[in-house]
Amino acid sequence: MIRERYLNMMVLALLVLVPAYAVLMDEPFTITLATRAVIFALAGVGLNLALGQGGLVSFGHAAYFGMGGYAMGILASHAQNYEPLMEVPFVIEGTNSMPVIWLVAIVASALLALLIGALSLRTTGVYFIMVTLAFGQMFYYFTISWPAYGGEDGLSIYVRNQFPGLNTLDPIQFYGICFVLLLAVLYGVNRLNKSPFGLALNGAHQNEERALTVGINVYRLRLVAFVISGAITGLAGALFADLNRFVSPTMFSWGVSGEIMIFIILGGVARLFGPVVGAAVYIMLEHFLGGLSEYWFIYLGVILLFVVLFAKGGIIGGLSKKETRHAG
Amino acid sequence: MPDSILSVRNIEKSFGALKASDGISLDLVAGEIHALIGPNGAGKSTLIKQIAGGLKPDSGSVAFMGRDVTAKSTAQRARLGLGRTFQISALAMQYSVLENAVLGAVGQSGSVFQFFRPAMKDPALLARARRALDRVGLQDHEDIITSELSHGQRRQLEVAVALTLEPKAFLMDEPMAGMGAEGSRELTTFLQELKHEAPILLVEHDMDAVFACADRISVLVYGQIIATGSVDEIRSNPQVRVAYLGEEEPV
Secondary structure (H helix, E strand, O other): OHHHHHHHHHHHHHHHHHHHHHHHHHHHHHHHHHHHHHHHHHHHHHHHHHHHHHHOOOOOOHHHHHHHHHHHHHHHHHHHOOOOOOOOOOEEEOOOOOHHHHHHHHHHHHHHHHHHHHHHOOOOHHHHHHHHHHHHHHHHHHHHHHHHHOHHOEEOOOOEEOOOOOOOOOOHHHHHHHHHHHHHHHHHHHHHOOOOOOOOOOOHHHOOOHHHOOOHHHHHHHHHHHHHHHHHHHHHHHHHHHHHEEOHHHHHOOHHHHHHHHHHHHHOOOOOHHHHHHHHHHHHHHHHHHHHOOHHHHHHHHHHHHHHHOOOOOOHHHEOOOHHHHOO | OOOEEEEEEEEEEEEEEEEEEEEEEEEEEEEHHHHHHHHOOHHHHHHHHHHHOOOOOOEEEEEEEEEEOOOOOOHHHHHHHHEEEOOOOOOOOOEHHHHHHHHHHHHOOOOOOOOOOOOOHHHHHHHHHHHHHHHHHHHHHOEEEHHHHHHHHHHHHHHHHHHHOOOOOEEEEEOOOOOOHHHHHHHHHHHHHHHHHHHHEEOOOOOOHHHOOOOOEEEOOOOOEEEOOOHHHHHHHHHHHHHHOOOOOOO
């Protein structure tokens, strides 16, 4: 048994060493896999804030993932075709600048999470799961039937968006961008978890009545957490679209919501690095098992069942001993 | 009443045909322990919920510190200074004792939307939390995870968390439940001290405990308060003996 903090350090080291090795060995495909893992991890870190810390089992986080993806797709496609997004009352041009796209993705998914959260947080338990799922599916069908941006076929962006001073088409440089963003978000979420806000959020998850009777407006608390959660997943969506240089309604599908949830369960619910480990393991399983059989989901199911039944706290929980919250 | 901290006026609440609160009026005055007793199903929980927030009366009003709080939420009433403890301990069980107390301090200070500074390193929050733990005698247990506390210690922690709010009144739901004779006695002594800071409205099943510590008692039967008075008055009230103490005629 090792301390969770050392385990986290090892995970970070692997996320540096594996791509470095891939560069040395000239295996760009491995870098792409690692990039996928890091982006999925980021989406999971977003959901984990709501699901792990807040106990808000959102089965519709694909909505924010997709929103981030389409923020990128729409802005980049306008830039690609030299058509402004709108001309009246003022002109808004498309853009292929990553920082601008990220900002738009974050703001758009935060607003969407505010809207969906404000409505769905009035319910609890299974109803909450179903309402969030319904909202996610609503966007899925909307993008399928909306012809302006590719409809069912999705939207291809031929050139990866630009980041000042970097060549984003070089796999390792794009990986670097995603990795640094993941680090920044992990740092922020770690601070958030330990802040009064995080203490209250998790406290309200453990005992809502207690949070209310010490004067905490639990609804508003959860809504803010839900918005931050959606914004992080939205940022991941924008990166995912840039990785593939393609967006499609699939990003909005409930399968994506389920996958993001699997990362968390696999790695460890409410553990800071849970989704990171979960996403990395998922990508590895997908790569190795998927190569063996088309039906690799069966094996994934067995592994998931094993983790849920025998490893309390997911892979992280199974490998590390419990760290008291205020020790750090 | 002139120095009434909490005053309930003509509260009515029905669930279908059942009148759970049938014109209840009640006062909690400064410096007293006011016990609310009544047989099962008399409507005690319904009344408590309407006083604490979370359930809105059909008619009537609840005033706290001279302000009408009938339309206010549980959280708003807590911020005004209504401290609450529960029959079944309402605590964050995975948190340490200190974390639970800090949670109270966070609610009290209104610092819920501080996102960056660690709560467990904030001197003001820690000082407030530790002061409350000191009061109930849990100062040497602050690192223990709450789920590992004994039943009695959880009760103490409940009171400590309420204390972090510096309440103007306490609402305690069966604080003696499952405490044992020794623990009950200690808690009674503590409540006798506490009532001088903030009056206590006590819902309690344990008759001996009620008679030992209450200054006034109100008896709730079928959604109505049939008597309010001192311990002796309630003991000798024939109506109460019939309805609640289960005696036909006083001997």
